[in-house]
Amino acid sequence: MRKVISFLTGAVFGTGLLISGMVDTAKVQGWLDVFGNWDPTLAFVMGGAIIPMAIAWRFTESRTPRYATAFPAKPDPRLGRNLVIGSVLFGMGWGLSGLCPGPAMASLSFNGLSGLTFFAAMLAGMWAAPPLKSRLEASNPA
Numbered sequence: 080m081r082k083v084i085s086f087l088t089g090a091v092f093g094t095g096l097l098i099s100g101m102v103d104t105a106k107v108q109g110w111l112d113v114f115g116n117w118d119p120t121l122a123f124v125m126g127g128a129i130i131p132m133a134i135a136w137r138f139t140e141s142r143t144p145r146y147a148t149a150f151p152a153k154p155d156p157r158l159g160r161n162l163v164i165g166s167v168l169f170g171m172g173w174g175l176s177g178l179c180p181g182p183a184m185a186s187l188s189f190n191g192l193s194g195l196t197f198f199a200a201m202l203a204g205m206w207a208a209p210p211l212k213s214r215l216e217a218s219n220p221a
Contacts, residue, residue: 081146093185099124102185104177111174161212172201 100106101124109118139150173179176197178186183201186194 084146092181095124095127096182096185099127102178102182104186107173107177107182168204172204 096102100120106118107121109116110121112118136153142150144150169179176183178194178197180201183194183198187198190197
């Protein structure tokens with residue numbers, strides 16, 4: 080049952096990406112172009128994700144999920160090196176390509192070689208990140 084729910088959740092997420100325009104790289108780059116031809120419509124997409132998640136955190140504090148052992152823990156609210164470095168790298172990739180992981184997967188079906196190239200680079204970055212993080216932490220403890 081958990082796999083069925085995961086599949087349905089992913090399908091709803093992917094449909095939301097398509098409907099909201101998050102797979103349109105020009106629309107995403109327009110959102111990031113605050114000093115040029117700014118497109119504020121993706122603020123509604125972000126609000127549409129942040130607001131329900133904030134409500135969900137409130138309702139799950141003392142509950143147990145039906146199809147899992149526990150809900151994920153809340154993220155650490157502290158601003159640290161890992162968050163800053165990760166945010167900068169994510170923002171650079173998002174700004175340069177107009178894609179983040181979810182839309183990158185969706186774009187594989189229609190974005191041709193450029194979508195495949197970004198997806199391969201994204202996977203390479205995900206593969207390289209853990210050993211790089213370990214080396215950074217070993218050489219320079221926080």
